[in-house]
Amino acid sequence: MTPSTSRLLAKTTSKLSSISICPTSQPVRAFSQTCLRQQDEQPPTSRPSLLGALLANPQPRTAAPRQDLMSDLKQVLATNTISRAMGQPNTGDSILGDSTSKQEDWGPDHEPFHFHIYAHKHNTHITVTKPNRNAIVSMSTGQIGFKKAKRGTYDAAYQLCAYVLDKLNQGGWHRKITALEVVLRGFGLGREAATKVLLGNEGRLLRPNIKRVSDSTRLKFGGTRSQKPKRLG
Numbered sequence: 001m002t003p004s005t006s007r008l009l010a011k012t013t014s015k016l017s018s019i020s021i022c023p024t025s026q027p028v029r030a031f032s033q034t035c036l037r038q039q040d041e042q043p044p045t046s047r048p049s050l051l052g053a054l055l056a057n058p059q060p061r062t063a064a065p066r067q068d069l070m071s072d073l074k075q076v077l078a079t080n081t082i083s084r085a086m087g088q089p090n091t092g093d094s095i096l097g098d099s100t101s102k103q104e105d106w107g108p109d110h111e112p113f114h115f116h117i118y119a120h121k122h123n124t125h126i127t128v129t130k131p132n133r134n135a136i137v138s139m140s141t142g143q144i145g146f147k148k149a150k151r152g153t154y155d156a157a158y159q160l161c162a163y164v165l166d167k168l169n170q171g172g173w174h175r176k177i178t179a180l181e182v183v184l185r186g187f188g189l190g191r192e193a194a195t196k197v198l199l200g201n202e203g204r205l206l207r208p209n210i211k212r213v214s215d216s217t218r219l220k221f222g223g224t225r226s227q228k229p230k231r232l233g
Contacts, residue, residue, distance in 0.1 A: 107132030112179035112211055117161075117194045124157040124190030126164050128173075137167055141190075157190030161197040165206065174205040181212045 111131035118125040127138040141156040144163055150156055168174060182198065184191055197203055198210070220226070 105132070106130045112181045113177045114181050114183055115198075115206075116183045117185065117191065119157060119184075119186040119188035119190030119194065121152055121188050123151045124160055124188060124194070126160055126194065128164065128168065136171075136173065137164055139164060152188060152190075154189040154193050157188075157193035158197060160190070161194040162202045165197065165202045169205055174209075177206065177209050179211045180206060180209045181214060182210055183214050183216050185216045185218075187217065 108131060113131060113136075114127075114129045114133075116125075116127040116129065118127075123140055123142065125138070125140045128136045130136060139160060141151040141160045144156075144160055146153075146156040168177075184194075198207060
């Protein structure tokens with residue numbers, strides 16, 4: 001830096017330091033009679049200076065870098081993906097500001113969840129309900145691809161029960177269900193098939209929570225005469 005440049009820099013610095021910034025200074029007066037009349041007609045309004053407001057309330061520049069923000073977002077998304085894969089509730093919803101997650105009223109605490117198995121000779125229906133009797137999942141063998149006479153077979157009922165248990169585990173219901181009642185109805189092939197699935201490897205997560213097994217098969221007392229039994233041979 002040359003001596004002339006240093007003297008010019010020192011002179012400019014001294015001039016800048018002598019200027020005082022006043023946020024509440026009066027506005028500049030008008031330079032014509034028309035502007036004076038307009039100024040007298042309008043009520044005086046105080047317009048705060050932006051520079052004065054910044055000087056009065058300084059805000060430190062502590063914004064997070066873009067790379068840190070992107071890394072935090074990737075971490076939240078990865079946590080949600082892992083939670084969904086393991087059948088657990090998302091832990092990143094609170095970070096993203098999800099305030100819509102509200103616990104549903106499932107009914108009285110002493111009432112268990114219900115696993116209804118309705119097996120007749122033509123089909124098998126499985127319905128899982130909450131303690132307040134609202135259905136979680138309700139499916140039959142026709143919804144997993146079996147048609148016509150194949151819907152009443154043992155294999156169809158077995159695959160249906162395994163599919164329902166898999167859906168419950170994926171939704172994380174094996175963690176929410178603390179007491180489960182198995183309700184059997186009918187004497188079709190699906191009755192034994194569903195029992196085998198619950199006692200097998202597919203039902204290992206829900207089996208410890210089974211507290212009761214009941215039978216709700218309809219029994220006839222009186223009424224009209226039943227249909228003549230079918231005779232073979």
